[in-house]
Amino acid sequence: MQVTSSARGAWTILSLEGKVDTAGAEILKAALLPLLSAGPASVALDFAKVAYITSAGFRVLLLAEKEQRKNNGRLLLAHLGPDLRNFFEIAGLHTVLRLVPDLDAALAAEC
Amino acid sequence: MSTPASTPHPHAPLPFVEEILLLALDDSTGALRPMPVMGLDYALAGALLADLALANRIDTDPEKLVVIDRAPTGDPLLDRALGTIASSPAPQSVAHWLGVFASERATLERAALERLVARGILAEQEKKFLWVFGVRRYPTVDNQERVEVRTRLSALILGDDLPDPRDAILISLLTASHLLSRIFDEPRYHARGERIATLARMDLVGREVAAAIDTLARVLRSATPVMGM
Numbered sequence: 001m002q003v004t005s006s007a008r009g010a011w012t013i014l015s016l017e018g019k020v021d022t023a024g025a026e027i028l029k030a031a032l033l034p035l036l037s038a039g040p041a042s043v044a045l046d047f048a049k050v051a052y053i054t055s056a057g058f059r060v061l062l063l064a065e066k067e068q069r070k071n072n073g074r075l076l077l078a079h080l081g082p083d084l085r086n087f088f089e090i091a092g093l094h095t096v097l098r099l100v101p102d103l104d105a106a107l108a109a110e111c
Numbered sequence: 112m113s114t115p116a117s118t119p120h121p122h123a124p125l126p127f128v129e130e131i132l133l134l135a136l137d138d139s140t141g142a143l144r145p146m147p148v149m150g151l152d153y154a155l156a157g158a159l160l161a162d163l164a165l166a167n168r169i170d171t172d173p174e175k176l177v178v179i180d181r182a183p184t185g186d187p188l189l190d191r192a193l194g195t196i197a198s199s200p201a202p203q204s205v206a207h208w209l210g211v212f213a214s215e216r217a218t219l220e221r222a223a224l225e226r227l228v229a230r231g232i233l234a235e236q237e238k239k240f241l242w243v244f245g246v247r248r249y250p251t252v253d254n255q256e257r258v259e260v261r262t263r264l265s266a267l268i269l270g271d272d273l274p275d276p277r278d279a280i281l282i283s284l285l286t287a288s289h290l291l292s293r294i295f296d297e298p299r300y301h302a303r304g305e306r307i308a309t310l311a312r313m314d315l316v317g318r319e320v321a322a323a324i325d326t327l328a329r330v331l332r333s334a335t336p337v338m339g340m
Contacts, residue, residue, distance in 0.1 A: 055316075
């Protein structure tokens, strides 16, 4: 999996491309957790180019959400396809993670 | 509602297979707590898969379980299971492997008990029943582990914190095997049913364990003749 980082105002946007499987989860963890544990950060994950996630990926997202809550940060997950969103819903993670359909609209509303 | 501060793991946690068995034993009698038919079988099988997952040897999605690293973990119980999974010609579902390892309950249970005794957490005791039959019990010697895990899980259930992945797995397995409601059998926990259900859904292996136990219970109910008809 590839992670591309960009900035928009106070937000860091991590655009993900590929599979968030065990290997992908490790890459995501290395990119995401330092941002969230450094202090109150605002991070958006763009899932537009992700079609597959495994339990290892969910574990990293759970850790990341826990970390941002501890540090009063913000974490958004955007552009999840229907299959991916369905998997999040089965796990009940749509109730603990902030999933947004449109990143631009979500960021505009947050600023 | 006030949120109790989450309690971190104070030391290296027990493997799930040992943790589940420890929590399945009644503190005072050392006997297994009541569980649904094959509840412990599937819970230990789920614990074995969870141990392999957190050792980064397997990964799961809703359709299949895959081996991602065949390197031995150094734990004979895990390595035997890893070898079994890796020898499968094609990836199988989590439910398939739960069935396989649930049939090895006696081996898993025996190994976990031996390890808990070796750690000084349990003692092994042989008692005579009707002066003839030997009944083995495992009274607690050191209750620190149980107390710590219960304190942590209690704070999670009663609060609003997110679990770390390990506690999400533990709550999921304990809920699936109906152990959680026996360990936390007080009104303040009963009132948190929705919260417990949310936490229990977070782990895929735990959800599959729950599905297997519930399916078996339904089959048994439908196969039991109704008395008095």
